[in-house]
Amino acid sequence: MTYLQLAYLHVGTVIPAFFIGTYILIVRKGTSRHKLLGKIYVTLMLITAFITLFMPAMVGPSFLNHFGFIHLLSLLVFVTVPRAILAIRRGDVATHKKHMLGMYIGALLIAGALAMMPGRLMHLWIFG
Numbered sequence: 001m002t003y004l005q006l007a008y009l010h011v012g013t014v015i016p017a018f019f020i021g022t023y024i025l026i027v028r029k030g031t032s033r034h035k036l037l038g039k040i041y042v043t044l045m046l047i048t049a050f051i052t053l054f055m056p057a058m059v060g061p062s063f064l065n066h067f068g069f070i071h072l073l074s075l076l077v078f079v080t081v082p083r084a085i086l087a088i089r090r091g092d093v094a095t096h097k098k099h100m101l102g103m104y105i106g107a108l109l110i111a112g113a114l115a116m117m118p119g120r121l122m123h124l125w126i127f128g
Helices: 003-026 032-052 071-089 093-115 121-127
Strands: none
Touching: 003 032, 003 093, 032 071, 032 093, 071 093, 093 121
């Protein structure tokens, strides 16, 4: 699969994850809708993080001639999702909230901002 195809897949999962995650943040928690959307959200986040592992770093230093600092945010998703799920299953709402908010900020807002930096594909797509 080419980098461009992976980028389209990535955008196709991260954009709905962003909107679902934003919605979840502002609505009442603990409802059946919250639980359903949460499952969809974490699935999209895991898929998008998995896709990024196949996308080589194009800007900045790289490790193993492939991974860049932005890949650490994919690692954040792989660590945070299971921890958040385990926390809520234990009834630890505060820890669940902390993990989910941290993932939203780190893997969506910060990664999204980094993706918009000059020299990145998203910057080219959005700003020409």
